Amino acid sequence: MIIIDHLTKRYGAQTALDQLNLKVDKGEIYCLLGANGAGKTTTINLLLGFIEPTSGSAFINQLNVRENPKNTKRYLAYIPENLMLYPSLTAVENLDYFSGIAGKTFSISDLKGFLEEAGLQSQAFNKRISTFSKGMRQKVGIAIALAKDAKVLLLDEPTSGLDPKASNEFGLLLQKLRAKGVATLMATHDLFRAKEVATHIGIMKDGQLKQQFKADDISLPELETAYLKTMDYKELKV
């Protein structure tokens, strides 16, 4: 579903992403871990076609992103760290608008069904987004992905700033989507959540993918050690 082939992005002399190779298949959740500036968000921006690569290619559902920027977006959904919807529209209206401009038309009951599936409480369906918490907005984002019938989900720090309960709920939603066969690429700092939800984990540093694991093959302490080692972390002596 997602194939990244020698993808490189340079800004002048600075290399933001260096020869990245990565594959996320149907029903897989790939978590990219790394410090700020590691190249996680650049990878997502390249997959979304927001920026153009210096070299290499990225494919969504077997379509080259650079050659088919509009078509690839038909198959993907994206949830950024702060999902900003239209505050003066309700959850149903936001969902209707974003589905509509993506070319999908639904009845009100269908739209409510997607919101329900995304875990939003029914009392909130017709409330304006301006009254929503971040967790509720993320749920509307998941509902947009569901309504779009996305094959690929790109998440950029989606659990940052969520309380543990909301973060856990979000993890469960991702598992739901995984069961539907959605390929998910998630950039995060949250090692615990990555271990909880991912099928595959990669650690990035300086635009390079330094290590990759199958989530089942590594424990949380081992993942933490591998991460800190990759980051050249020197333990402070007290």
Added chain:
Amino acid sequence: MLSYNFKYELKLLLRSRWIQLLSIILLLLFGFAALNGTKKVEKRNMDIVAAKDEVKEDDGMMLKLLDSVERGLEVSASPWTIPTSPMAVGNYHPRVAAMEPQPMAFIATGQADLFTHYVKPKVSGDDFALNFTEMTSPVQLLFGSFDLAFVIIYLLPLLIIAFSYNVLSSEKESGSLRLLAAQPIGIQNWVLQKLGLRFFWLSVLVAVVLIVVFLALGINPFAQSVTFFGLLGLTLAYMLFWFALAFLVNLWVGSSAKNAVALLGLWVVFVLLVPSVLNQLGNTLYPMPSRTLMINEMRGLKAEVTKKADEILDNYLRDHPEYAINDTTQTRGFYHRYMASQKLIKEELAPVVNAYEEQLQKQQNWIGRFKWISPAIIVQESLNHMAGTSTKDYESYRKQVAAFAHTWREHFMPFLYNNREFSQKDYPDLPSFNYEKGTQLQLGTIPLLFLIAVGLFGLGFLISKSVKGQGILNQG
């Protein structure tokens, strides 16, 4: 995408109270401007009616005097004002040559606060050098009149700027653009649709407000349908130009603050700077001849011809033998010499007067050649034409008055040189003035303005393609 944008753009505008706010502002601005324009036209009409009433009253007195004289009664009036003398009629009972306001005069004051709207040419007047300039407050001239043209040309673009400067940047700043850009849509098309819809709703508001304001002032817009729809078409075309600029700036510039500054800068350039620079350049390149010079030359000539009055009169009668033959008395007085010399003065001053007209024409040609640089000039000119208050209208009026003054004078020449008295039966034959509008409604500027706007939209797409590599999300 269009149907969803259409549905939700209106919802967003209504919920943010933009539509309500715009409706009130437009209603107030258009209402006050139209009322202001109407008051000025009413004042103009009242002045003309008062002048005509005065002439009517004078005529009544003149006919009574003539009746008394013709019945051999003694009249108590100065001998030179008794209307049996054709020169007394020509000088003391002139007709009103009025430029009646056109039905849509209230939409644009144009040159109306610079020129007079009625004159009373006399037989002994210097009609070729008639002064049409009216005393006006310099403060008013500085700021212009608060009429519909002012609202459309100066204020409507500011409302459009406030309504459109951040269509893209606000999405970027709020963070919703990333979600939008992740949808299978072209951001340029999305911006175009958003601006298109705002243009549509603003157009609806402007049309409704104009109809409401016209009806409230007791003017049926559909009775003047061609002019009304011309006005509406012109306004919409001008609005489209500003929306096209907003489209360019939204795609090109970046942050909301930069967009606002860029659009306000363009407003200053197109609305204030270009018209003022063109006007100044026109005055510098084609300066108008000095009016003082003309008056001095006229005085010098008059002094000169007075010395040779008898010779001039002889020459005049040689050119007009019909006057010498038909009068057996051959009595020649002051007016015989004066009127003969007037013709000579007119001929001698013709080069100065022609130079004035030529320079005026050159100035107008200059503006006409470069007016396309600023749509504000095109719209102002077109609105003035619709209102009948353009420079061309006043120039046409001036020429019509000059022609009438000639007719008026020539009407009395047979009386004067044949030493024939004016009587009651000659009264119905007195010439009268009927103003004919000098210009026709010009609607050709509307498609041209639309073309300019479409060109700007095209340029916007070209620019957005060139910045695509940098990523529209990273600008600003």
